[in-house]
Amino acid sequence: MDSFIETFHIDWKIIIAQSVNFIVVLFILYFLLVKPLKKMMKDRTETISGGLNDAKVNAELLLKTKKEYENVLANARIEANTIFQEGKKEALETKRTMIENANKEVEQMIASGKKSLESEKAKMIEEAKAEIVSLVVKATEKLLESHKDETFDKQTVEKIKKM
Amino acid sequence: MTTENTVQESNTIQEHTSSVESSIGAEIAPKGEQYTTESTLYAEPIAHFGSFTVTNSLFTSTIVVFIIIIISIVVKLSIKKIPRGIQNLFEIVIEGAENLCDQVTGDRKVTDKAFPIVFAIFMFVILNNWIGILPLGGFGLVEMGEHGNLFIPIIRSGTADINGTLPLAIMSVIGANIFGILSIGIWKTINKYLNFNVLGSIFTKIRKDPMILMTAPIMFAVGVLELVGEFAKVASLSFRLFGNVFAGEVLLASMGAILMYILPTPFLLLEVMVGVIQAFIFAILTLVYYTIASSDHDEDHDKAEDHAKEVELSGVH
Numbered sequence: 001m002d003s004f005i006e007t008f009h010i011d012w013k014i015i016i017a018q019s020v021n022f023i024v025v026l027f028i029l030y031f032l033l034v035k036p037l038k039k040m041m042k043d044r045t046e047t048i049s050g051g052l053n054d055a056k057v058n059a060e061l062l063l064k065t066k067k068e069y070e071n072v073l074a075n076a077r078i079e080a081n082t083i084f085q086e087g088k089k090e091a092l093e094t095k096r097t098m099i100e101n102a103n104k105e106v107e108q109m110i111a112s113g114k115k116s117l118e119s120e121k122a123k124m125i126e127e128a129k130a131e132i133v134s135l136v137v138k139a140t141e142k143l144l145e146s147h148k149d150e151t152f153d154k155q156t157v158e159k160i161k162k163m
Numbered sequence: 164m165t166t167e168n169t170v171q172e173s174n175t176i177q178e179h180t181s182s183v184e185s186s187i188g189a190e191i192a193p194k195g196e197q198y199t200t201e202s203t204l205y206a207e208p209i210a211h212f213g214s215f216t217v218t219n220s221l222f223t224s225t226i227v228v229f230i231i232i233i234i235s236i237v238v239k240l241s242i243k244k245i246p247r248g249i250q251n252l253f254e255i256v257i258e259g260a261e262n263l264c265d266q267v268t269g270d271r272k273v274t275d276k277a278f279p280i281v282f283a284i285f286m287f288v289i290l291n292n293w294i295g296i297l298p299l300g301g302f303g304l305v306e307m308g309e310h311g312n313l314f315i316p317i318i319r320s321g322t323a324d325i326n327g328t329l330p331l332a333i334m335s336v337i338g339a340n341i342f343g344i345l346s347i348g349i350w351k352t353i354n355k356y357l358n359f360n361v362l363g364s365i366f367t368k369i370r371k372d373p374m375i376l377m378t379a380p381i382m383f384a385v386g387v388l389e390l391v392g393e394f395a396k397v398a399s400l401s402f403r404l405f406g407n408v409f410a411g412e413v414l415l416a417s418m419g420a421i422l423m424y425i426l427p428t429p430f431l432l433l434e435v436m437v438g439v440i441q442a443f444i445f446a447i448l449t450l451v452y453y454t455i456a457s458s459d460h461d462e463d464h465d466k467a468e469d470h471a472k473e474v475e476l477s478g479v480h
Contacts (some may be wrong), residue, residue: 008325009205013215018321019330025231026283032235033281036242037250037257044244050242 200314202413204323207315210303224321227290229431257282267447268454273346277453284331285446288322292408293437296415296431299336322441323408325401332400335449336393343456351459356393358386400448407441 004010140160174278206218238253246254260282264274295318303316321327343352354360359383368375418427 002437007204010217010329011326014221014324014326015330017215017221018224018327019334021221021321022287022331022334024228025287026280028228028232028235029283029286030279032232032239033253034257034270034282036239037253040242040244040246041254047244098407118386151359 197311199308199310199312200316200416202416204325204409206319206326209315211319216342218324218326219223219315219317219319220324222329223294223318224291224327224353226318227287227294227321230294231286237390260285264450267450268457273454274455276342276452280335281446281450281453284335284449285442288331288404288445289438289442291321292328292411292442293435295323295408295412296434296438297428298431320341320412322404323412325405328401329397330407331445332397335400335445336452339449339452339456340393342453346457347459349439352456354386356386356390358383361386396448396452400445402442404445407437411437431455 206220208216209219209222210217234249238249241248241250243250243335260280261274264278264281265271267272270276297318299316299318303314306313306315322331340352343355361379365375365379411430415427415430415434418430
């Protein structure tokens with residue numbers, strides 16, 4: 001044993017110093033390198049796996065929503081078609097009613113128009129007649145004033161009487 | 164046990180050494196004088212603080228400690244959620260190393276517990292191995308020895324000295340046993356080496372199985388052999404590493420003595436690989452010791468017996 005110690009110069013002080021060196025390395029590596037890096041890697045893995053789970057859930061949700069959307073859309077189409085058909089029906093009915101009403105109204109308007117037109121015509125004729133008479137009288141008066149002799153008067157009076 | 168190579172002094176060596184020597188206080192040999200370089204089995208002393216002697220191996224492993232401290236602080240300060248640069252490198256290394264450890268332990272829980280010490284051993288050994296083979300042969304001290312001026316390199320791998328590898332091996336084996344105690348309990352760990360359970364079973368099982376009188380002492384002796392094996396582990400770990408690294412340094416020095424600069428280059432590259440392999444072997448063996456220490460022999464034995472019974476029963480049916 002002594003020769004072994006002597007050959008290799010085994011020195012317990014150096015062994016302790018080397019042990020201290022290694023223990024320092026162990027603690028430094030553990031607390032400054034391995035532990036924080038492993039924690040960071042674990043956090044990152046959790047974040048990524050969480051993200052993947054979220055993505056999976058979102059994809060499922062998206063699929064579900066898409067199905068719901070398609071169902072709603074199909075129902076809406078059917079409903080819209082029904083509403084449209086009903087609306088079309090109602091619109092046709094309304095149109096028909098309106099046309100009928102319009103026709104009636106037009107007929108009424110035409111009838112009342114004709115009536116008023118005729119009364120207007122009669123009125124106008126009456127007025128025209130009255131106007132013509134007054135014009136004739138006036139014209140006659142002016143003519144008579146310009147030809148004041150008895151022969152003319154008599155002839156004219158006769159003519160007028162013949163009229 | 165020492166090999167001596169007389170190397171003609173070159174101006175380069177003198178220039179390199181002068182700066183180091185002046186700070187430490189060693190003598191500087193005059194120009195043109197011959198130096199003797201020795202490849203000793205032990206680390207050479209380079210400084211004394213009272214009764215404490217600082218060897219070049221201790222100096223190198225202290226440099227390694229500082230390098231690791233600096234790297235660790237840089238990594239710690241640069242840790243971000245999105246890894247970059249050195250953080251990326253260490254994340255790849257740690258992840259790869261953990262996966263490798265999983266293959267050895269077969270259990271992530273054991274890996275998580277053993278990994279810090281295994282990783283520390285790997286880093287400490289690999290940096291020591293590499294720094295030891297750095298081509299800094301010109302840096303050193305010159306001392307007056309029995310054979311004239313003796314050149315002492317200031318850098319010598321911490322693992323090229325048995326005083327450096329022995330504490331690592333001791334801590335590895337003791338650590339494994341502490342880990343065993345924490346994993347399977349103190350009684351089971353003691354019974355691995357001093358199998359009192361087997362001795363006790365002589366009294367309980369002798370009626371059923373008289374052969375136990377023969378088997379129990381053998382089992383107890385096997386346990387004692389395991390205890391001896393623990394010391395063998397320390398010896399094998401420490402001497403394997405020391406021998407390989409020291410041999411590498413001697414090889415490089417010898418090649419350099421034959422043909423400076425050119426001949427050592429391929430061996431230098433070889434030693435870089437040897438450094439990695441030796442660090443890897445040391446770390447993996449430590450992990451294996453941890454794994455063995457954390458496994459329960461009795462439980463394994465019971466499982467094996469159960470399995471054997473199952474096989475027998477299935478054979479009967």
